[in-house]
Amino acid sequence: xxxxxxxxxxxxxxxxxxxxxxxxxxxxxxxxxxxxxxxxxxxxxxxxxxxxxxxxxxxxxxxxxxxxxxxxxxxxxxxxxxxxxxxxxxxxxxxxxxxxxxxxxxxxxxxxxxxxxxxxxxxxxxxxxxxxxxxxxxxxxxxxxxxxxxxxxxxxxxxxxxxxxxxxxxxxxxxxxxxxxxxxxxxxxxxxxxxxxxxxxxxxxxxxxxxxxxxxxxxxxxxxxxxxxxxxxxxxxxxxxxxxxxxxxxxxxxxxxxxxxxxxxxxxxxx
Amino acid sequence: xxxxxxxxxxxxxxxxxxxxxxxxxxxxxxxxxxxxxxxxxxxxxxxxxxxxxxxxxxxxxxxxxxxxxxxxxxxxxxxxxxxxxxxxxxxxxxxxxxxxxxxxxxxxxxxxxxxxxxxxxxxxxxxxxxxxxxxxxxxxxxxxxxxxxxxxxxxxxxxxxxxxxxxxxxxxxxxxxxxxxxxxxxxxxxxxxxxxxxxxxxxxxxxxxxxxxxxxxxxxxxxxxxxxxxxxxxxxxxxxxxxxxxxxxxxxxxxxxxxxxxxxxxxxxxxxxxxxxxxxxxxxxxxxxxxxxxxxxxxxxxxxxxxxxxxxxxxxxxxxxxxxxxxxxxxxxxxxxxxxxxxxxxxxxxxxxxxxxxxxxxxxxxxxxx
Numbered sequence: 001x002x003x004x005x006x007x008x009x010x011x012x013x014x015x016x017x018x019x020x021x022x023x024x025x026x027x028x029x030x031x032x033x034x035x036x037x038x039x040x041x042x043x044x045x046x047x048x049x050x051x052x053x054x055x056x057x058x059x060x061x062x063x064x065x066x067x068x069x070x071x072x073x074x075x076x077x078x079x080x081x082x083x084x085x086x087x088x089x090x091x092x093x094x095x096x097x098x099x100x101x102x103x104x105x106x107x108x109x110x111x112x113x114x115x116x117x118x119x120x121x122x123x124x125x126x127x128x129x130x131x132x133x134x135x136x137x138x139x140x141x142x143x144x145x146x147x148x149x150x151x152x153x154x155x156x157x158x159x160x161x162x163x164x165x166x167x168x169x170x171x172x173x174x175x176x177x178x179x180x181x182x183x184x185x186x187x188x189x190x191x192x193x194x195x196x197x198x199x200x201x202x203x204x205x206x207x208x209x210x211x212x213x214x215x216x217x218x219x220x221x222x223x224x225x226x227x228x229x230x231x232x233x234x235x236x237x238x239x240x241x242x243x244x245x246x247x248x249x250x251x252x253x254x255x256x257x258x259x260x261x262x263x264x265x266x267x268x269x270x271x
Numbered sequence: 272x273x274x275x276x277x278x279x280x281x282x283x284x285x286x287x288x289x290x291x292x293x294x295x296x297x298x299x300x301x302x303x304x305x306x307x308x309x310x311x312x313x314x315x316x317x318x319x320x321x322x323x324x325x326x327x328x329x330x331x332x333x334x335x336x337x338x339x340x341x342x343x344x345x346x347x348x349x350x351x352x353x354x355x356x357x358x359x360x361x362x363x364x365x366x367x368x369x370x371x372x373x374x375x376x377x378x379x380x381x382x383x384x385x386x387x388x389x390x391x392x393x394x395x396x397x398x399x400x401x402x403x404x405x406x407x408x409x410x411x412x413x414x415x416x417x418x419x420x421x422x423x424x425x426x427x428x429x430x431x432x433x434x435x436x437x438x439x440x441x442x443x444x445x446x447x448x449x450x451x452x453x454x455x456x457x458x459x460x461x462x463x464x465x466x467x468x469x470x471x472x473x474x475x476x477x478x479x480x481x482x483x484x485x486x487x488x489x490x491x492x493x494x495x496x497x498x499x500x501x502x503x504x505x506x507x508x509x510x511x512x513x514x515x516x517x518x519x520x521x522x523x524x525x526x527x528x529x530x531x532x533x534x535x536x537x538x539x540x541x542x543x544x545x546x547x548x549x550x551x552x553x554x555x556x557x558x559x560x561x562x563x564x565x566x567x568x569x570x571x572x573x574x575x576x577x578x579x580x581x582x583x584x585x586x587x588x589x590x591x592x593x594x595x596x597x598x599x600x601x602x603x604x605x606x607x608x609x610x611x612x613x614x615x616x617x618x619x620x621x622x623x624x625x626x627x628x629x630x631x632x633x634x635x636x637x638x639x640x641x
Contacts, residue, residue, distance in 0.1 A: 047518075050521075050522055052518065052521050052522075071524075072521075072524045072525075072526060073524040075524065076522060076523050076524030077524075079522070080522060081518065081519075081521075081522035082519075082522075083516060083518035083519060083522075085516060085518070086515050086516045086518075086519055087367070087514060087515055087516050089514040089515065089569045090564065090568040090569040091511060091514070091568055091569050091570050092280075092283065092568070092570075094276065094279075094280045094283075095511065095570055096515065098280075099508060099511050099512050099515070099523065100523070102508055102509075102512060102523040102524060102525070103523060103524040105508075111277075114277050114280060114281075115274075115277065118274070118276045118277050118280075121276060122276065127276055130276045130279065130280065131279050131280070131283060133568060146519075149515075149519075150522075153522075153523070
């Protein structure tokens with residue numbers, strides 16, 4: 001039995017189809033990157049998996065249970081979600097991580113809850129700033145706090161929406177190493193949306209390309225081909241091999257660039 | 272296993288609990304001091320009267336003053352402060368706006384509008400006596416019920432707006448501003464149309480005053496306070512989760528919409544009860560939480576009880592000032608606005624300075640800015 005089974009998932013918003021017939025499976029110890037241009041439904045897919053959006057048809061099965069049939073508390077014990085936009089508030093880092101125990105507690109936090117939160121903080125290098133206010137820490141540290149809270153939830157499925165967004169190159173890699181470490185250590189499965197294909201290939205096992213609400217390709221590094229990327233993003237690239245790892249390099253002299261510069265990229269913000 | 276972090280966290284929590292205990296003590300002292308000033312008796316006689324009301328050696332008149340005049344007044348200030356402080360704290364959280372309070376959402380003005388309708392249209396009462404310092408409202412329950420109904424209507428409008436248009440919580444405060452102006456226009460209209468007796472009754476009613484409530488009314492307020500207070504405290508961690516964003520809260524198993532709406536309804540309920548019996552008391556819902564936030568941050572485990580107590584303290588002091596600063600009693604609503612406005616501005620300026628220091632420190636450390 002797979003950890004996650006998504007089958008026949010459709011999602012519409014105001015009669016507009018956002019996701020169409022999404023089917024895939026995910027296993028423990030896997031890091032899955034969802035790739036595709038802006039506005040193709042990547043975040044929507046993540047939200048459907050954690051039931052923040054209710055799918056029009058189809059099913060999402062986590063550890064054998066359909067998510068529409070379990071309580072929000074039970075769901076929160078199985079799936080943790082780190083959204084793209086979170087707010088920094090005047091609470092300590094410790095409190096912000098400890099709140100991850102919410103689905104496991106009734107009235108008050110126990111010694112064990114604190115221990116779990118502290119262990120996560122130490123393993124992610126947040127120990128020294130544990131008593132600082134979240135409003136006082138840097139962007140990289142803030143992103144770590146978000147992930148630490150999700151791990152403190154002790155989920156089997158960790159969902160990250162653009163975890164590397166707004167981070168400099170060092171913090172991008174620190175964050176991704178952290179995710180990799182956590183997945184291997186706890187035997188989780190992580191599904192994340194990414195913009196940077198090369199960062200994704202560094203750290204993921206599986207890649208899912210989405211365009212117009214449909215899965216265009218899903219698999220290991222073999223799906224990262226110039227054809228797929230041309231199909232999904234509409235640009236010509238070279239894929240070169242660097243120590244067995246594909247590196248995607250966009251070509252500079254593309255005839256369609258001139259057109260795009262003049263007319264924009266069909267409503268997308270990034271290429 | 273290295274536990275220094277847990278120890279540090281526990282120490283932090285102990286400090287917070289100590290702060291709350293200190294606030295409780297401060298509230299008690301303020302209340303007793305206000306009681307002494309109010310009844311013009313010294314501490315020992317007041318305590319004596321409080322602990323044995325009909326005991327030997329207790330002056331009947333003094334006892335009557337304390338039990339029938341001063342104590343209801345002090346209890347009014349305590350309960351209203353607690354209610355408005357708590358309502359402000361939770362509203363600021365669920366609306367994700369530091370300006371969230373019963374007053375800014377238009378609930379207070381709606382209640383005043385309802386009271387005005389009760390006074391002039393439903394025959395709830397009319398002024399007697401020569402000066403507006405004494406108003407007899409013939410049937411206080413009609414005025415109160417009308418005030419309550421209208422504040423609930425305002426809340427319903429806000430919630431329907433949220434449900435139908437799915438506006439962001441931040442925008443709800445703007446809707447509140449719009450509602451506020453509609454209701455105050457309504458009040459002005461009523462004042463303009465009806466005679467000067469009705470006018471002065473409405474105006475007097477709008478000034479919050481601690482001298483209006485009776486023991487029966489106070490017990491009603493107490494019951495509502497306890498119920499809503501328990502609900503707010505039960506959801507304290509949900510509020511902490513909501514502070515990190517709706518999506519984070521939802522992924523932690525919080526029913527975001529339900530919590531937001533129930534919180535708003537209960538905060539409106541407790542506000543409208545207070546406003547219905549005591550009139551509009553501005554700024555407590557803003558001042559209480561904002562002062563306490565300086566000490567405990569945004570952790571609702573401590574912010575909610577702290578705001579309750581701070582609200583009570585501010586209101587007790589304001590009422591005392593209003594009673595003693597001039598030859599006549601100045602309604603507490605005027606005092607809180609006079610005190611609250613400048614204090615609030617000061618807090619804003621101080622907050623700005625602190626922020627600047629933080630940013631500079633962050634830049635020096637070379638941290639990646641957000």
